[in-house]
Amino acid sequence: MTTTTHLHTVVLHWADLHEAAGIPSTLGAFGLGLRGYLARLDDAEQQEYDRHQAAALRALERDPIQLGTRPVPVRLHILDTMASIHTDLLDCADTIAETVQRPPMKPPAPRRAAVARTRADRLAWEDHARRVRAAQEDAADRRRWRWTGCRPDAPYTALWLLGRVQGAPGPFRPLSPVEADRIATVARSAAGRVERALDIATQSRVLEERHDCGGRIEVRGGDGARPLARCTGCGRIWSEGGVIAA
Known part of the structure; x- marks a missing residue:
């Protein structure tokens, strides 16, 4: 199986793991x-x-x-499997992003307020404003991997890694063979644990x-x-x- 297939396995069956964790099959x-x-x-x-x-x-x-009817106890070994897979995917994405993600564009230096008296002045101010917007949009690009704040869930992380494997557009350079192998190893391990937990292999x-x-x-x-x-x-x-x- 390919890395793409393994990552798809994680994404497609993550909801099944949630269900299996609460409802013994x-x-x-x-x-x-x-x-x-x-x-x-x-x-x-x-x-x-x-x-x-x-x-x-x-x-x-x-x-x-x-009181009354008790809820079905969770299956802790399934939850442990999910937590382990999530951690491995996050660690992989953190490492890959450090090397393949381009830093945000630097905004232009601030300009002192002045009246645009000539056409050249207006063009200069418009170009400055355009470069400021471009830098802000680049920094806020939702395709960027972020190390702070609320960490993404396992399916999103798997999809982000899938985007790097497939060369999806964004502020990234192509993967090196070493980086592709690292993702392949993590994806293969994650998919295998999903299949064993759900008994679909x-x-x-x-x-x-x-x-x-x-x-x-x-x-x-x-x-x-x-x-x-x-x-x-x-x-x-x-x-x-x-x-x-x-």
Whole structure:
């Protein structure tokens, strides 16, 4: 996949991450039903998530405002993924902007007020006013990357980086190969984390525990497909409902 595709993945699925963070998905998730095997894959991560989840539930129970139906607890590992992606994109944009963004035009020196008595005087004042406006508009160009103030969200940052990759017009010079590679690396990592969090990419893992026959157990799932586990030794295949082939 290209850098453009990876950045599009972040932009298009960011709202899905927000939804997934608040509403646990139950369809098409990688490994659902194969808990006996998959629990060993990310045991430490799952324990950490469960600990945060329990703490959040205890906090809700102690809150006197929480009466009746409780809201669905947030999925902290999704929020952590979103925060990490956002930070990486911002860091990348900050670094790229430092080198590719042209500094704002310098406004002309102020002129003392005077009466334009001649046509040449009027033309000089008009040219001065034009250069002042041009400098102000250049400094206020919304395409410029800004390091201060409210930081842009992840989709906007990804789109700004996409503009640099595609050579969109603005106060920028073209990317160097090194700069393009840096954006590509960050975009690829971000897209991969989005796909894994939403389970929209095919995944394959080999469990440490072996089957009774001594063969390795390979688990495949994701991308909307039913997760399956297969023994590389005897060929036995498991689905969420049990053994489907032996």
